[in-house]
Amino acid sequence: MIDLAIAFSGSVIDRADAVRSDPEKLAALTNWRARLLRLDGLAPQIAPDGGLDWGSLADADPAAELLFLGLSPDGRACFAGVDPKLVGVGNTAPPDPRLWQVMGLLSPPDLAVYGAAKALVDWHARHRFCGRCGHATGLAKGGWQRNCSNQACCAEHFPRVDPVTIMTVEHHGRLLLGRQPRFPPRRYSALAGFIEPGETVEEAVAREISEEAGLVVRDVRYVASQPWPFPSSLMIACHAFADHDDVTIDRTELDDARWFSRDEVIAAMRGDDSAAFVAPPPYAIAHHLMRWWLNP
Numbered sequence: 001m002i003d004l005a006i007a008f009s010g011s012v013i014d015r016a017d018a019v020r021s022d023p024e025k026l027a028a029l030t031n032w033r034a035r036l037l038r039l040d041g042l043a044p045q046i047a048p049d050g051g052l053d054w055g056s057l058a059d060a061d062p063a064a065e066l067l068f069l070g071l072s073p074d075g076r077a078c079f080a081g082v083d084p085k086l087v088g089v090g091n092t093a094p095p096d097p098r099l100w101q102v103m104g105l106l107s108p109p110d111l112a113v114y115g116a117a118k119a120l121v122d123w124h125a126r127h128r129f130c131g132r133c134g135h136a137t138g139l140a141k142g143g144w145q146r147n148c149s150n151q152a153c154c155a156e157h158f159p160r161v162d163p164v165t166i167m168t169v170e171h172h173g174r175l176l177l178g179r180q181p182r183f184p185p186r187r188y189s190a191l192a193g194f195i196e197p198g199e200t201v202e203e204a205v206a207r208e209i210s211e212e213a214g215l216v217v218r219d220v221r222y223v224a225s226q227p228w229p230f231p232s233s234l235m236i237a238c239h240a241f242a243d244h245d246d247v248t249i250d251r252t253e254l255d256d257a258r259w260f261s262r263d264e265v266i267a268a269m270r271g272d273d274s275a276a277f278v279a280p281p282p283y284a285i286a287h288h289l290m291r292w293w294l295n296p
């Protein structure tokens, strides 16, 4: 059971597809009541009450493209602007640890609103040209589409979501966890990798475990998912079983991978100083996956 809010899920904004698809309806809502999400580049700005900082459309940079995020529970249109300074730049880097301190101030619904806005703004900043013909693209459907400006092409482009599998592997009551080179000291977490064209989720899990740890797995099952806006992934958390425990580590991907007992995982999740490793933080889906394994 997943009993803790999954970071970046649970937005209270209605995506209002009927509005974004209708330019007249969208124009009617683009008024003095509409709200503009204040961003510092791609980072959230925090209001004095500790929530996301919202302004009015009068605050928007006239040169910024406006993206319609949806309708707030009180029926106001919510927008984010694509800062002209971000155009052609964007940010594909993993989140800066300092950014987590800011994001840690937000409530789960606010974090979800921010995550969707961040992924969308970032996509617009980095997708200015048609991938088919190379001509410039223009915003459509309130920001949930870009269309090629070349009349001979007219390709439609949609905000990308990149599926990633993240998985724990079990053998005789122990769990396989790994360390990536960029992890903080002593951190171990679930193995992960992008799904490739032509793969099911289950096949991607089996391939990643085979590549990174040299194990054959079976009985892959889905546990939970998480939108992860760095830059725009969907983390698909799974669990699988291995019939043997003879790990062969791919050192180009991992510093280490090893088996941990149930007691070792419990101690790490509790944050014990004497634990065998440091568990992933609660905002990571790997944390939820490990909690689920301890208490399914």
Ligand SMILES: [Zn+2]
Pocket (backbone or CB within 6 Å): 130, 131, 132, 133, 134, 135, 148, 149, 150, 153, 154, 155
């Ligand atoms: Zn084109």
